[in-house]
Amino acid sequence: MTRIFSGIKPTGHLTLGNYLGAVRQWAEVDQHRAESLFSIVDLHALTVDHDPGRVRRLSRQAATLLLASGIDPERATVFVQSHVDEHARLSYLLECVATDGEMRRMIQYKEKSALERARGGSVRLSLLTYPVLMAADILAYGADQVPVGDDQVQHVELTRDLAVRFNQRYGHTFVVPRATYPKVAARVMDLQDPTTKMGKSGDAGAGIVYLLDEPDVVRKKILRAVTDSGSEVEYDRETKPGISNLLEILASCEGGNPEGLSGVYESYGALKKDTADAVVEMLRPVQEKHKELVADPAYVEEVLRRGAERARAMARPTVDTAYRAIGLLPPV
Numbered sequence: 001m002t003r004i005f006s007g008i009k010p011t012g013h014l015t016l017g018n019y020l021g022a023v024r025q026w027a028e029v030d031q032h033r034a035e036s037l038f039s040i041v042d043l044h045a046l047t048v049d050h051d052p053g054r055v056r057r058l059s060r061q062a063a064t065l066l067l068a069s070g071i072d073p074e075r076a077t078v079f080v081q082s083h084v085d086e087h088a089r090l091s092y093l094l095e096c097v098a099t100d101g102e103m104r105r106m107i108q109y110k111e112k113s114a115l116e117r118a119r120g121g122s123v124r125l126s127l128l129t130y131p132v133l134m135a136a137d138i139l140a141y142g143a144d145q146v147p148v149g150d151d152q153v154q155h156v157e158l159t160r161d162l163a164v165r166f167n168q169r170y171g172h173t174f175v176v177p178r179a180t181y182p183k184v185a186a187r188v189m190d191l192q193d194p195t196t197k198m199g200k201s202g203d204a205g206a207g208i209v210y211l212l213d214e215p216d217v218v219r220k221k222i223l224r225a226v227t228d229s230g231s232e233v234e235y236d237r238e239t240k241p242g243i244s245n246l247l248e249i250l251a252s253c254e255g256g257n258p259e260g261l262s263g264v265y266e267s268y269g270a271l272k273k274d275t276a277d278a279v280v281e282m283l284r285p286v287q288e289k290h291k292e293l294v295a296d297p298a299y300v301e302e303v304l305r306r307g308a309e310r311a312r313a314m315a316r317p318t319v320d321t322a323y324r325a326i327g328l329l330p331p332v
């Protein structure tokens with residue numbers, strides 16, 4: 001059976017980009033077609049300047065939102081990365097297979113390290129090695145598919161390279177995974193700057209829709225989205241990045257495709273109104289379920305406890321095999 005692994009970092013409140021690009025796919029499609037693991041990858045949240053209490057709160061909130069989005073803990077394994085030691089154990093072995101040149105070529109490292117420096121901070125070594133930990137997350141479970149937004153392409157490619165290299169050097173140990181993307185909304189852009197990705201760790205601004213934004217806030221943000229010159233509502237990401245982003249969001253909410261909506265709207269205003277309505281309606285059940293789950297923290301905790309137990313049992317044999325294969329003496 002196909003096995004799927006994917007994760008989300010507790011670096012900020014979940015956004016519409018996270019939902020359309022990843023979480024909704026996990027809930028509506030992936031968990032029904034494959035054995036699935038979805039992780040709150042909290043160790044990754046420590047790679048940039050962080051507040052310990054906030055990371056803990058966001059981890060709980062992310063877990064609650066995954067469940068509120070329809071991920072069923074009877075079907076999928078939902079767990080917190082740091083509850084399973086195997087991730088860090090395997091990451092070290094993979095650091096012995098990866099090269100520093102490979103790490104420095106990662107686009108996300110270049111972008112996030114530049115941002116840290118611009119803020120006057122220093123760059124944590126873990127930001128550089130982050131993709132190796134991500135490779136460990138995936139390889140520890142023998143996952144064959146990794147459903148992600150398209151900003152993760154390069155990291156999944158690296159994961160494949162490390163798996164192949166390890167297998168060639170030390171004998172077959174890892175499944176070589178591949179990334180899968182949603183057909184629409186694989187990269188939702190910031191509403192105020194449609195040339196940059198909507199990201200949850202960005203400075204909270206009018207361009208980011210959060211899953212827990214109140215309906216009137218969602219409406220306001222979408223109605224105020226930056227649009228392009230001209231007045232035709234056409235899908236062209238090069239010349240009309242703002243309008244194309246809205247078309248992509250609307251199409252994704254409706255289960256259609258953005259090209260199909262080209263020419264349907266007579267004005268930017270009409271498109272914005274329908275997009276705002278569609279997003280509000282899509283988020284409504286998630287927000288309602290979230291409210292119920294917040295009232296029952298013991299349930300969420302129990303889901304995470306059971307999830308970690310299951311994840312540990314799945315990861316341990318693979319990671320133990322990797323330890324032996326690379327030349328470490330088994331403990332007596």
Ligand code: ATP
Pocket residue numbers: 007008009010011012015017018019020021022147148149150151152185186187188189197198199200201202
């Ligand atoms: P950060 O800014 O901390 O990197 P993020 O919003 O990019 O946060 P991640 O935890 O890095 O969120 O990613 C979780 C999942 O959401 C990944 O599969 C990622 O590809 C997807 N994703 C993130 N942002 C978007 C977006 N704007 N559009 C589509 N998918 C996205």
Ligand code: MG
Pocket residue numbers: 151199
């Ligand atoms: Mg990201």
